[in-house]
Amino acid sequence: MSLTQLPIIDLHELDNPETRDDFYKKLRFIAREIGFFYLVGHNITPESREQLLTTTKQFFALPKAEKETISMAHSRHFRGYTASTEESTRNQPDYREQIDIGEELPALELTENDPIWFNLHGPNQWPQALPELKQQALAWQSDMRAIAVKLIKAFLVALDLPENSFEHIIAEPAQHLLKLIHYPAREDNNDGEQGVGAHKDAGILTLLWQDNSGGLQVETDNGWIDVAPLENAFVVNIGEVFELATNGYLRANVHQVVRKKNSDSRYSIAYFITPSIFADEVPLLTLPSYLAQQALGPDSDPLNPLFTNLGKNMIKGRLRSHLAVTRRFYPAEYAQIINNSNIL
Numbered sequence: 001m002s003l004t005q006l007p008i009i010d011l012h013e014l015d016n017p018e019t020r021d022d023f024y025k026k027l028r029f030i031a032r033e034i035g036f037f038y039l040v041g042h043n044i045t046p047e048s049r050e051q052l053l054t055t056t057k058q059f060f061a062l063p064k065a066e067k068e069t070i071s072m073a074h075s076r077h078f079r080g081y082t083a084s085t086e087e088s089t090r091n092q093p094d095y096r097e098q099i100d101i102g103e104e105l106p107a108l109e110l111t112e113n114d115p116i117w118f119n120l121h122g123p124n125q126w127p128q129a130l131p132e133l134k135q136q137a138l139a140w141q142s143d144m145r146a147i148a149v150k151l152i153k154a155f156l157v158a159l160d161l162p163e164n165s166f167e168h169i170i171a172e173p174a175q176h177l178l179k180l181i182h183y184p185a186r187e188d189n190n191d192g193e194q195g196v197g198a199h200k201d202a203g204i205l206t207l208l209w210q211d212n213s214g215g216l217q218v219e220t221d222n223g224w225i226d227v228a229p230l231e232n233a234f235v236v237n238i239g240e241v242f243e244l245a246t247n248g249y250l251r252a253n254v255h256q257v258v259r260k261k262n263s264d265s266r267y268s269i270a271y272f273i274t275p276s277i278f279a280d281e282v283p284l285l286t287l288p289s290y291l292a293q294q295a296l297g298p299d300s301d302p303l304n305p306l307f308t309n310l311g312k313n314m315i316k317g318r319l320r321s322h323l324a325v326t327r328r329f330y331p332a333e334y335a336q337i338i339n340n341s342n343i344l
Contacts, residue, residue: 006034006218006227006235011147012041014154024158031155031238032294035251036218038233039207042147046232049209052136052180053267059130060097060182070125072100076329077107077122078318084184087321089197091341095186095259096195101137101178116330117277117311120175120318141178144271148176148205151236152273155250160288168279169241169310170204175274177203183215183266186259195257195266202317203239203274210235213266219254227255240298241275241310244282249295275310282308316343 007030013019030037059067064083072080079100085093107122108114126134149170153163183195195215210216216227216235227235243252257266287295319326319333320343326334336343 005225006036006038008038008040008230008233009236010041011039011043011150014150024154027154028158028291031158031250033251034218034220035238035243035253036227036255037236038230039147039151039236040230040233042234044143044147044234048140048143049269052140052269053211055130055133055136056099056180056182056267056269059099059127059133059180062127062129066127066129067097070099070127072125072322073324073328075122075125075325076119077102078120078322078325079122080125082322085192086324088323089194089199089321092194092197093192094194094196095192096181096183096257098179098181101141101180103141103174103176104138105173115277115311116333117315119329120277120311120314121173137178137180140269141176141271144178144207145174145176145273147234148207148271148273151205152242155242156285159246159249159285159291161285165283165285166204166245169275169283170273171276171278173276175276175314177272177274179268179270179272181268181270183213183257183259183268185265186261186263188261191259193259195259198254198256200243200252200254201237201239201272202241202313203272204241205239205273206235206237207271207273208235208237208268209270210268211266213264215257215259215263215266216268217256217258219256239272239274240313241282244298244308245285246287247284247292247295248297249287249291274314277311277314279310282310282313312343319343 013023067081070080072082081099084095084097087094101124105121108118156163156165210229212229217224238250238252240252242250
């Protein structure tokens with residue numbers, strides 16, 4: 001594997017009996033060494049991608065007041081539009097605007113005794129100006145979930161585990177997040193360089209499509225490397241849930257997006273498959289001894305320590321990143337964050 005470029009995985013090799021074993025070997029090595037790779041052979045057409053991208057660009061070109069009609073500040077479920085610098089990573093503002101879209105579900109009727117993370121189950125907000133966005137985004141989300149579930153099962157088989165070992169973690173109703181993202185052009189040094197700050201993804205797997213602007217970087221044992229766009233390829237990375245479940249054999253790496261001076265606008269479509277809110281603790285998978293010996297233990301971010309409870313982990317990230325929502329709907333947790341810079 002090159003020290004300056006991510007490896008490439010072809011999903012078609014998983015479907016071919018003659019190449020399947022080699023596919024599992026490559027997947028196991030990549031997961032252990034870097035946790036990031038390009039995915040090709042996914043059967044997502046450029047036409048469907050460009051359709052969603054075009055509508056996404058149309059939304060971000062709307063007047064600010066029109067975009068704010070679906071502001072996340074209106075949603076206790078953390079769905080909707082977030083303007084640039086209104087989301088933060090490691091307590092620093094991110095210079096990107098985005099729409100967060102989850103599974104389209106009715107809100108649960110909750111009592112004060114229900115876990116706070118049950119609020120992640122709920123409806124999305126959709127812009128009246130672009131009614132086509134709902135159908136396009138939900139169709140994309142469904143396609144991404146099918147690929148993500150296929151990859152999760154492939155990872156498990158590659159680790160000599162039953163492919164259904166995560167079945168209760170990814171059970172219906174689906175829990176996932178689609179982010180349509182715009183990083184505004186950076187014209188001078190007065191604009192922030194942080195598109196999104198250095199972080200690990202909290203879920204299971206992430207599938208990212210990025211345009212040709214560049215800026216995505218991943219931290220490796222040899223330092224930061226640029227994740228250059230590759231035509232018709234997704235960038236896939238492992239999330240912290242998978243890292244925890246395998247005692248660190250699968251690796252969730254730190255990554256960021258940097259806005260370079262005089263850079264163009266950047267657009268990306270990020271899909272995160274996350275655990276069911278009705279699951280309980282992170283499962284500790286029993287790896288075969290020859291793999292267990294190579295597991296280094298999970299590498300928790302000291303600035304964002306993990307809980308073993310899946311639901312608490314998922315809601316914690318949303319509460320910390322979207323303080324306007326937290327202040328309005330979750331005042332007790334907001335006070336914790338202000339006083340301790342974290343959820344306790």
